[in-house]
Amino acid sequence: MTINAYDESMPESRTVPARFPVTVDVVALTVADDAMNVLLITRLLEPFRGRLALPGGFVLPGEDLITAAARELAEETGVEHVPGHLEQLGSYGPKGRDPRGDVLTVAHLLLAPNFPVLSAGSDAKHAAWYPVHQVLDGGLRLAFDHERILADAVERAKSKLEYSPLGAVFCDKEFTVAQLRAVYEAVWGTRLDPRNFHRKATGTSGFLEDTGRVTTGDAGRPAALFRLAPAARPAPGQPTRAVLNPPLMRPPP
Amino acid sequence: MTINAYDESMPESRTVPARFPVTVDVVALTVADDAMNVLLITRLLEPFRGRLALPGGFVLPGEDLITAAARELAEETGVEHVPGHLEQLGSYGPKGRDPRGDVLTVAHLLLAPNFPVLSAGSDAKHAAWYPVHQVLDGGLRLAFDHERILADAVERAKSKLEYSPLGAVFCDKEFTVAQLRAVYEAVWGTRLDPRNFHRKATGTSGFLEDTGRVTTGDAGRPAALFRLAPAARPAPGQPTRAVLNPPLMRPPP
């Protein structure tokens, strides 16, 4: 295929279409220590040498966006399988993002339980978890427009918790209602009434599935262990339905 | 800037990054004749010559995505100013979308009142409104992966109505509650109780603003004219907050 093929056949353009480097970035969010954390790498080269940045890299020819995002995540963190829910967040650029020129990036959002990342030295990258608030408060500065992308990702994560059962993907396969509540409290930065949360979480049909087992060893009464119900489990790449909340203006059933 | 600049400075890649043609597509939706309509053009050249397609075109160097979408919309429909709410929908590709090779497209969603489009012959394109259901039912086939993009856009539009005040952008600047209700009924494909809808729409603070004026000349009792309240008015390019609905699991105020 030659570039001129576009010139001759595209009614939208009489000129050779511009081509852009396209990258994918992954905003991997997890909940640890009662706070939302994001996975960042340290840049070793210019531009933004020494600055923290989102993991990501160039899309290869013949590759899909989600595939590229999963590949870059694997390459830079060492995780073979996507450890949670991966979805497209949005695209940024191509203008004014990279001092070297126009680069379009397609940001992705990964919601996952805390997973181990490549320790410094095992690769050229230093990947580690950082509290999100340190970045949003301005204490940590990121490369490129990654602060804005992170801010958008956090907003998306917050509303995902309102409108979808995806809060559970921050938890392990089996979890207690209190652990799930801790996720909501960390992401939203608020406290929730344990009794009302319990009523809502267990009372929402199609959300939680009781495993019949309970926790042991912790202080206090043992808690029932739940898992995400099949209906609420996110299909890979698919949009997540809002199982949780009856919105205001709503189409009748 | 040379291509080799990436080779030397990007830790993510030791090779020359691939470059892709990047297009923007616009899914312009409107409500007319109690149905959702989409703006389509007829392709005059291969591939997909004679097939209907979403308006769109290549992103230019130094151009932002939203800017490109607005420009392509203007070029192919003749509208100078964006006639409604334009936001990014999502990106598709670059693999397997175009028989000529990898092309990444960033789809955009325009929600707007019915606006006049370029009549056939005034340009190389024939732009016209088509009922969305004709496409989704398979009666009309679109070029590339535009049917999938349209389906995603319709889904997005439906949930926008649930979670945001954007239903009003389908109406004129001043509108009646019944006109607004007709939008909801058309987008959702259902009937809504006029009395309950009226209560909800007028009772939601920060949504509608009474102009003090009423309709005249129509059959039946004159209806009060409203406009979208300033708080609910969409900021250009900004994400729309959910003013309308109290979701299930919700952060306390």
Added chain:
DNA sequence: GCATTTATCGTCACCTTGACAATAACTCGA
């Protein structure tokens, strides 16, 4: 044991919602 901690169940007042009656205010045709 007993205090402490955490989980879970209940209660109650208030609000929202859906179904639907009733009234208001216009147009239109006889």
Added chain:
DNA sequence: TCGAGTTATTGTCAAGGTGACGATAAATGC
């Protein structure tokens, strides 16, 4: 001019959801 028809708007009421919070259950740790 006078209904008849049509559309808009205000109410009413029962059912269900929600927030605040009391009470109980069942473990741990001393």
